[in-house]
Amino acid sequence: MLxxxxxxxxxxxxxxxxxxxxxxxxxxKKVKENDLLLDIGQKFDKIPLVLSGAIKISRxxxxxxxxxxxxxxQGDTCNxxxxxxxxxxxxxxxxxxxxxxxxxxxxxxxLEEWMITYKSWRIFVIKSYNTRLSEMLEAIxxxxxxxxxxxxxxxxxxxxxxxxxxxxxxxxxQIALDLNTSRVVVSRLLKKLENEQKIKLFRNKIEVL
DNA sequence: ACATTAAGTGATT
DNA sequence: AATCACTTAATGT
Numbered sequence: 001m002l003x004x005x006x007x008x009x010x011x012x013x014x015x016x017x018x019x020x021x022x023x024x025x026x027x028x029k030k031v032k033e034n035d036l037l038l039d040i041g042q043k044f045d046k047i048p049l050v051l052s053g054a055i056k057i058s059r060x061x062x063x064x065x066x067x068x069x070x071x072x073x074q075g076d077t078c079n080x081x082x083x084x085x086x087x088x089x090x091x092x093x094x095x096x097x098x099x100x101x102x103x104x105x106x107x108x109x110x111l112e113e114w115m116i117t118y119k120s121w122r123i124f125v126i127k128s129y130n131t132r133l134s135e136m137l138e139a140i141x142x143x144x145x146x147x148x149x150x151x152x153x154x155x156x157x158x159x160x161x162x163x164x165x166x167x168x169x170x171x172x173x174q175i176a177l178d179l180n181t182s183r184v185v186v187s188r189l190l191k192k193l194e195n196e197q198k199i200k201l202f203r204n205k206i207e208v209l
Numbered sequence: 210a211c212a213t214t215a216a217g218t219g220a221t222t
Numbered sequence: 223a224a225t226c227a228c229t230t231a232a233t234g235t
Contacts, residue, residue, distance in 0.1 A: 148223065171215065182224060187216060203215060203232060210235100217230070222223105 002028055005051050006104065009075050018118045022049075026104040031097045038078070038095040043088065046105040050076045053101020054162045058094050058178075067143075067180040070135040071098060071162050079128045082111065098162055149189045151179055156199065160208045168206045 003023045010019060026049070031037060038044065040060055048055075055072040072078060072095070080093060114121040142151055155178060160166050172190060176183040190206070193199045200207040 173215075183216085184218090184225075185223060188218085188223095191217075201216085213232100213234075215230100215232075218228085220226085222225080 002026070002104075005102070009049075009051055013124055014120045015118065018114065018121060021110070021114070022104070022106065025110050026106055029103045029105060031101050031103060033097055033099050035097045036094070037097060037103065038081075038091055038093070040092060040094050041090045043090055044081055045108050047081050047108065047111055048072075048078055048095075049104040049106060050074050051102040051104055053103075054098040055095045055101060055103075056098045056178075058096070059092075060094065065180055066094075066177055068178045069093070069139045070132075071158070073162065076131075077124075077128050079125065079132050082125060082129075148179070148181060148185060149192065152186065152189050153193060153198065155179060156193075156206065156208050166208045168208065169204060170206065171204055 003019070005028075006019055006022050006026070010022070014022070027046070028051075031053075037048065037055060050072050052074050054074075055078070056068050057070055057072060057078070058066050058068040060066050078095065081091070111121075111125075115125065142154060146154065152175070155175065156168065159168055159170075172186045173183045175190075176186045179186070190199065190201060194201050198209055200209065
């Protein structure tokens, strides 16, 4: 059953020997929406492969203000943990389950081993670094160049993609936290979007049209 | 019925 | 775009 899940996610990338190894050493963990998977400052000896669901990766400043950077989706891995893991550094980001998810944890030693034994693994790691860097750049662009109203709309549409639903069960307050702004600002801009017929507002609920 | 939480709004910086 | 100060609306106990 675990094997099927790994196969369906990775059979196009990994040779069957590697998939067998992944199934052998991987520890499957089912997490619920809003579960904390990895906190800032935490050490880790395992690497997560996302089999299903989505993980929100966020940063935090000295005052405890948070800002979400990007999401990990199925087939993704948190590559930041590769580098830091090998140097036994502490995590610089936080990972929270955005929805119910299945995560396969791989022990760090295996990763090093596979880097040598499996070409497909090397390629996977490099590619994953690449996509993560792209997402990072996108996050920077968003923060640096986009105004709050654009950022808000992007956030909503991103979330629709992640949740695979146009109905978002969230509050203005929660959105404000993700974007590191105030609730009042979010409320006003949402109202504007509603007037533009882009969304519909309810209590604890937003429908993106 | 009352308290709590979410959301709407004008005014000010 | 943020903050204050207040109102209104929805929901839980």
